[in-house]
Amino acid sequence: MRAAWAAINLDALAHNLRLIRQQAPGKRIIAVLKANAYGHGLARIAEALSSVEALGVARLDEALELRKSGITQPIVLLEGFFAAEQLPVLAAGNIQPVLHHEWQIEALLAHGGISDPLKVWLKVDTGMHRLGVEPDSAKKWYQALSASQNVNGQPVLMSHLACADDSEHEKNSSQLGVFGQLVLDIEPVSTSLANSAALFATLGAEYDWVRPGLALYGINPLTRSAPENSPVTYLRPVMNLNADVISTRAIGAGDTVGYGATWSSAVPTQLGIVAIGYGDGYPRHAPEGTPVWINGVCYPLVGRVAMDMITVNLGAESSVKVGDTAQLWGEQLPVETVAKWVGTIPYELLCNVAKRVTLEY
Numbered sequence: 057m058r059a060a061w062a063a064i065n066l067d068a069l070a071h072n073l074r075l076i077r078q079q080a081p082g083k084r085i086i087a088v089l090k091a092n093a094y095g096h097g098l099a100r101i102a103e104a105l106s107s108v109e110a111l112g113v114a115r116l117d118e119a120l121e122l123r124k125s126g127i128t129q130p131i132v133l134l135e136g137f138f139a140a141e142q143l144p145v146l147a148a149g150n151i152q153p154v155l156h157h158e159w160q161i162e163a164l165l166a167h168g169g170i171s172d173p174l175k176v177w178l179k180v181d182t183g184m185h186r187l188g189v190e191p192d193s194a195k196k197w198y199q200a201l202s203a204s205q206n207v208n209g210q211p212v213l214m215s216h217l218a219c220a221d222d223s224e225h226e227k228n229s230s231q232l233g234v235f236g237q238l239v240l241d242i243e244p245v246s247t248s249l250a251n252s253a254a255l256f257a258t259l260g261a262e263y264d265w266v267r268p269g270l271a272l273y274g275i276n277p278l279t280r281s282a283p284e285n286s287p288v289t290y291l292r293p294v295m296n297l298n299a300d301v302i303s304t305r306a307i308g309a310g311d312t313v314g315y316g317a318t319w320s321s322a323v324p325t326q327l328g329i330v331a332i333g334y335g336d337g338y339p340r341h342a343p344e345g346t347p348v349w350i351n352g353v354c355y356p357l358v359g360r361v362a363m364d365m366i367t368v369n370l371g372a373e374s375s376v377k378v379g380d381t382a383q384l385w386g387e388q389l390p391v392e393t394v395a396k397w398v399g400t401i402p403y404e405l406l407c408n409v410a411k412r413v414t415l416e417y
């Protein structure tokens with residue numbers, strides 16, 4: 057019997073990458089691998105994605121871990137550097153910062169000790185109002201960076217969409233408009249806008265680099281339901297989060313379950329205890345009814361999620377027994393469904409999978 061493990065299906069990953077290439081023919085791909093490749097294991101996922109043109113991470117430590125694992129593709133640091141002292145490390149590691157704030161650009165322009173000029177990305181705030189320089193200063197910064205000895209070639213001009221998951225959101229057209237105008241004004245050599253949702257909603261997917269994260273892992277990035285047979289419906293989940301049933305028991309009407317005795321059964325029933333809990337990254341606030349798949353049936357979670365186990369209501373007639381394997385999310389039970397029950401998004405469930413959960417490839 058086994059406690060929680062995540063079976064990572066690298067064939068599904070390769071399939072999703074093919075689908076992404078079909079969706080963005082001729083475009084270059086930055087595979088987004090931050091937060092331990094969305095919980096799937098940074099180095100192993102990077103190795104499996106050796107054909108993509110670049111890898112994207114959020115933190116310098118993640119980039120350095122990739123280099124330590126022997127990964128040689130260009131790495132894009134999506135939040136750029138956090139201190140000017142990191143610049144020589146970036147130069148030595150072929151790590152390309154996204155420059156999203158004036159202080160970063162000024163620090164790079166003023167730096168005196170970079171061995172190899174850096175390839176850089178210039179991020180413009182087209183309306184998300186999080187990271188990026190103002191559109192009316194973008195041309196000035198683009199030109200200053202292009203002329204700098206610390207910069208290799210010209211920056212890639214990029215931005216990020218706030219609402220690409222909802223293709224009908226009015227914010228999309230305003231952001232696309234601002235970015236399109238900047239591309240006309242600046243005439244950058246290279247451009248990038250689309251994350252997974254934008255790619256499948258075809259919003260800005262025509263620019264040179266696409267930046268899929270979620271879709272690589274087989275999760276539908278769109279919040280509106282997609283028409284049958286649309287490309288996004290062919291994504292296949294990469295992570296299968298499993299754990300075994302370690303106990304079963306019969307309880308009578310009125311008996312309660314677990315900490316706080318928060319749930320009781322109205323009728324006599326069978327319970328299954330599954331060896332996964334919030335210590336493994338299963339969300340503690342998962343409500344009663346959250347589905348858990350066992351032997352082809354989805355059973356409802358009952359009672360509180362504990363650190364190491366959860367309880368499911370198997371009903372009076374269940375054949376589930378000790379040693380059977382439950383799936384918390386994966387091919388049998390979409391993580392999108394579980395996320396809705398829990399009131400969160402698939403990203404959070406995936407990247408919260410804890411260290412003690414073994415990843416099996």
Ligand SMILES: Cc1ncc(COP(=O)(O)O)c(C=O)c1O
Nearest residue numbers: 088134216251252267268269270
């Ligand atoms: C700048 C940028 N591009 C691309 C992505 C990938 O997004 P997604 O996982 O939705 O495809 C992210 C992730 O948050 C990001 O911050």
